[in-house]
Amino acid sequence: MATFSSVTRQHVLQALAxxxxxxxxxxxxxxxxTPDPVHRLTHEGSTYDxxxxxxxAHRxxxxxxxxxxxxxxxxxxALAILRRRGFEVSGPAPVAPRAAATRTPRAPRAPRTPS
Structure with missing residues (x-):
């Protein structure tokens, strides 16, 4: 798998050119x-795959x-790299990790009294 940390804004601009x-x-x-209609990069009024x-750009x-x-x-x-390099990228928003459910402690129950 490729890592994209070495890709700079200039590399992306070269790929766009x-x-x-x-x-x-x-x-x-x-x-x-193949065309990816979901993940689009917009730059200076044009959209790109x-x-x-x-x-x-990685190349x-x-x-x-x-x-x-x-x-x-x-x-x-990968899309986050493009965003960090200052590009507008559309596509499904990354899913944020769910926070652990926090339970509010309940007060102890009063003991039952015999009737």
Whole structure:
């Protein structure tokens, strides 16, 4: 699995520029991605396939393309990287861990009196 911590904003901008020069269909086909209508990156009024852009940005950062398989178990983490780099990303919001239920202690019951 790819880690995306080495990807900078500049790497993402390089991937966006390549996307723009190739066009969406060729960009996706070149790198083996299929369109992802859910996870979108918006930059300067244009929308892009977020996983594909991040995968190519990873190639600019490390020399190794992050493939679609690299996103299967960590899409939320990958999208968070894009957000931390200042990009607007749409898609399902990450699910926050549920807080443990807190129980309010009840007052002890008064003993029953025989009738």
């Amino acid at each position: 390549e996307h723009d020069s190739r066009g969406a269909d060729e960009f996706l086909a070149t790198y083996g991605f 977020a996983p594909a852009v991040l995968g190519v 600019y950062a490390t020399g190794r393309l992050a493939t679609p398989d690299d996103f299967r178990s960590g899409m939320d983490t």
